[in-house]
Amino acid sequence: MIRNHEEYKKAVETLKKWAYYYYVLDNPLVTDEEYDKLYKEVEEYEKNHPDEVDKTSPTQRIGDVVLDEFKKAKHITKMWSMEDVFDKNEFIDWVNRVKRAIGNDNFSFYIEPKFDGASLNLVYKNGELIRAETRGDGEIGEDVTLNAKTIKTIPLTIKYKGLIEIRGEVVIKKQDFDKLNEERIKKGEPTFANPRNAAAGSLRQLDPKITANRPLLFYPWGVGYPIEVLISDEVSKEEYERDKKEFIEKFKTYKNIMDFVYSLGFKEPPKRGECKASDIECVLKKYNEFVEIRDEIPVMLDGMVVKVNELNLLENLGYTAKYPRWMVAYKFPAIEKETIIEDVIVQVGRTGVLTPVAILKPIEIGGVIVERATLHNFDEIERMDIRIGDRVIVIRSGDVIPKITKVLYHKRTGNEKKIPRPTHCPVCGSEVLDEGAIIKCQNLSCPARVVNTIIYAASKNCLDIEGLGESVAKLLYEKGLVKDIRDLFKLKVEDLEKLPLFARKKAENLVNAISKVKGIECWRFVNALGIEHIGEVASKKICEKFGVEFYKHSPEEFYELEGFGPEMVKSIAEYVKVNKDKIEELIKLIEPTNPKKEVVNSPFTGKTVVLTGSMSKSRSEIKEMLENLGAHVTNSVSKKTDYVIVGEDPGSKFEKAKKLGITILKEEDMWNMIGDGNGDKK
Numbered sequence: 187m188i189r190n191h192e193e194y195k196k197a198v199e200t201l202k203k204w205a206y207y208y209y210v211l212d213n214p215l216v217t218d219e220e221y222d223k224l225y226k227e228v229e230e231y232e233k234n235h236p237d238e239v240d241k242t243s244p245t246q247r248i249g250d251v252v253l254d255e256f257k258k259a260k261h262i263t264k265m266w267s268m269e270d271v272f273d274k275n276e277f278i279d280w281v282n283r284v285k286r287a288i289g290n291d292n293f294s295f296y297i298e299p300k301f302d303g304a305s306l307n308l309v310y311k312n313g314e315l316i317r318a319e320t321r322g323d324g325e326i327g328e329d330v331t332l333n334a335k336t337i338k339t340i341p342l343t344i345k346y347k348g349l350i351e352i353r354g355e356v357v358i359k360k361q362d363f364d365k366l367n368e369e370r371i372k373k374g375e376p377t378f379a380n381p382r383n384a385a386a387g388s389l390r391q392l393d394p395k396i397t398a399n400r401p402l403l404f405y406p407w408g409v410g411y412p413i414e415v416l417i418s419d420e421v422s423k424e425e426y427e428r429d430k431k432e433f434i435e436k437f438k439t440y441k442n443i444m445d446f447v448y449s450l451g452f453k454e455p456p457k458r459g460e461c462k463a464s465d466i467e468c469v470l471k472k473y474n475e476f477v478e479i480r481d482e483i484p485v486m487l488d489g490m491v492v493k494v495n496e497l498n499l500l501e502n503l504g505y506t507a508k509y510p511r512w513m514v515a516y517k518f519p520a521i522e523k524e525t526i527i528e529d530v531i532v533q534v535g536r537t538g539v540l541t542p543v544a545i546l547k548p549i550e551i552g553g554v555i556v557e558r559a560t561l562h563n564f565d566e567i568e569r570m571d572i573r574i575g576d577r578v579i580v581i582r583s584g585d586v587i588p589k590i591t592k593v594l595y596h597k598r599t600g601n602e603k604k605i606p607r608p609t610h611c612p613v614c615g616s617e618v619l620d621e622g623a624i625i626k627c628q629n630l631s632c633p634a635r636v637v638n639t640i641i642y643a644a645s646k647n648c649l650d651i652e653g654l655g656e657s658v659a660k661l662l663y664e665k666g667l668v669k670d671i672r673d674l675f676k677l678k679v680e681d682l683e684k685l686p687l688f689a690r691k692k693a694e695n696l697v698n699a700i701s702k703v704k705g706i707e708c709w710r711f712v713n714a715l716g717i718e719h720i721g722e723v724a725s726k727k728i729c730e731k732f733g734v735e736f737y738k739h740s741p742e743e744f745y746e747l748e749g750f751g752p753e754m755v756k757s758i759a760e761y762v763k764v765n766k767d768k769i770e771e772l773i774k775l776i777e778p779t780n781p782k783k784e785v786v787n788s789p790f791t792g793k794t795v796v797l798t799g800s801m802s803k804s805r806s807e808i809k810e811m812l813e814n815l816g817a818h819v820t821n822s823v824s825k826k827t828d829y830v831i832v833g834e835d836p837g838s839k840f841e842k843a844k845k846l847g848i849t850i851l852k853e854e855d856m857w858n859m860i861g862d863g864n865g866d867k868k
């Protein structure tokens with residue numbers, strides 16, 4: 187409650203600031219609910235103190251501010267804001283006011299969804315789109331013609347040749363909004379608070395290429411010229427009056443106008459209709475239907491719009507400073523609310539990925555109590571600087587998990603606590619692999635991921651155990667027969683027989699299939715371990731180079747493998763650190779076979795060789811070839827070196843070799859010794 191002029195002034199300033207962040211920056215500071223609450227209080231105070239009204243109060247003007255960066259565009263007819271009602275009683279009051287103003291209830295309502303997006307005015311002349319403008323202050327908007335032309339649901343030409351302003355909402359699908367934000371998270375860019383801001387922000391881009399890349403949609407909801415209030419001298423008064431009269435006589439109702447608009451090639455909303463003004467139940471029923479289907483509609487709706495349908499009644503009903511008296515938005519329950527993060531817990535998913543989850547002070551959103559929200563990942567927590575104790579905006583739409591869309595930094599008290607990155611798995615306690623956006627527990631026997639680990643290990647490109655799929659793996663784990671992969675090899679027919687749905691034959695088959703794993707190729711074994719980033723191809727490389735005892739080798743040695751980068755090497759190191767004992771035990775149980783190295787005898791077998799200078803093939807290729815011939819290739823020349831092979835522009839190794847009297851071979855000599863000296867260096 188605002189009690190005096192001073193409080194009123196303060197409230198107006200607050201509203202102005204919030205409106206600036208909402209309309210200009212597309213980055214609201216508070217929920218709509220909070221904004222609307224203060225707005226109503228200001229309105230109430232102004233009603234009781236008409237002489238104190240501040241002309242700049244948000245109640246006195248249509249919201250948006252026009253950005254200087256854009257070319258300005260004056261609308262031909264005025265664009266309005268809309269009166270809001272938030273419950274049945276307020277709505278019925280509105281209906282009664284309209285009936286009183288008309289003097290009877292012998293008229294009807296046109297009903298359509300209220301799209302939560304950015305308002306856009308399209309001017310068509312001679313069948314061509316000549317301008318597209320944001321609403322701005324209702325008279326002057328931003329010229330976003332080039333941007334609008336990138337939106338595929340906006341026809342560039344229409345078959346109607348007269349001058350017409352077609353107005354509607356630019357929106358983004360909820361699903362595309364999620365995708366857009368995920369991409370922004372990956373790129374470290376700030377996320378959009380909600381689909382409305384994403385649509386508005388995408389439309390108001392100075393570079394149309396950015397708009398073109400955003401999946402925007404346009405839903406028309408009305409016509410400006412020739413039925414709205416003329417404000418421009420672009421058209422003469424007479425011309426306007428003539429066109430308006432013709433339009434009203436031709437179409438008679440708003441519904442018919444919209445049928446006409448859709449017939450020009452525009453997108454229709456998922457649901458619209460008409461009700462008699464005398465049949466309020468009809469309108470209320472439509473409202474309930476909208477609320478019911480709201481979640482399934484791919485774009486965000488924030489209410490239902492009710493318009494007086496008969497065009498000849500509109501002029502008499504008229505306008506306030508902000509909105510037409512002949513239409514109202516009957517708002518849906520809010521899906522965005524403010525609450526507090528009371529704690530953050532870490533959940534471990536089926537694949538071992540650690541996900542932070544916010545524990546919220548419970549709030550009701552659309553009839554559901556929300557107590558948790560995902561926080562994506564720890565990089566995102568750091569980027570948004572989310573802390574325990576923060577006030578945040580939470581959005582819940584449909585069945586999707588509630589999300590935190592905004593941290594209200596300006597409401598911080600100083601007692602908020604930072605959220606540390608986990609170094610250990612909260613389920614099994616072992617150290618985790620931290621790759622930035624992804625933090626993962628790689629422990630082979632971590633209960634959070636063990637069933638998945640078993641399913642993966644048993645799959646075709648790993649140990650290939652027939653009959654060990656998801657349901658069996660789950661059953662074995664739940665019945666306590668298998669705690670991790672090692673236990674598979676201890677299973678007995680007698681144990682399995684006791685399980686539900688396990689006849690003797692099935693039990694024997696499984697034990698038999700598992701026993702076949704013994705002696706399996708090394709790469710299948712390595713692949714089965716499920717090391718992050720190490721799949722079939724990498725496993726083969728590991729086995730060719732190191733064999734089954736790969737885990738004894740240092741990270742530096744892994745870097746030498748073709749295609750092995752920091753992520754792979756770090757992952758292997760982390761994996762081995764956590765699972766070394768288990769790997770050793772598994773090797774004993776499985777006895778994987780190393781790939782057979784062909785024993786070749788060559789002049790290089792058992793020799794220590796150093797390479798210097800540039801050669802006809804890359805250093806690593808020649809190194810690998812010599813190693814395959816049994817040579818030991820090292821980096822520095824010493825007395826133990828047998829051969830130094832020199833290419834073009836040899837370096838200091840060449841000098842050192844001469845000094846130590848070591849046999850020096852030219853590249854050509856090398857090829858000759860291998861017996862491939864005919865100039866064919868394949």
Ligand SMILES: NC(=O)c1ccc[n+]([C@@H]2O[C@H](COP(=O)([O-])OP(=O)(O)OC[C@H]3O[C@@H](n4cnc5c(N)ncnc54)[C@H](O)[C@@H]3O)[C@@H](O)[C@H]2O)c1
Nearest residue numbers: 204205208214216217218221267268299300301305407491
């Ligand atoms: N969170 C904040 O900080 C903050 C600040 C300012 C405003 N707001 C919110 O903005 C809203 C008020 O803004 P507003 O003045 O832009 O009005 P509005 O968005 O409530 O309604 C008017 C607009 O609705 C759009 N619209 C969608 N479907 C329509 C249809 N079928 N028929 C006609 N118009 C349709 C039009 O673009 C029109 O301009 C409130 O909901 C308020 O909560 C929030």
Ligand SMILES: [Zn+2]
Nearest residue numbers: 611614627632
């Ligand atoms: Zn774990």
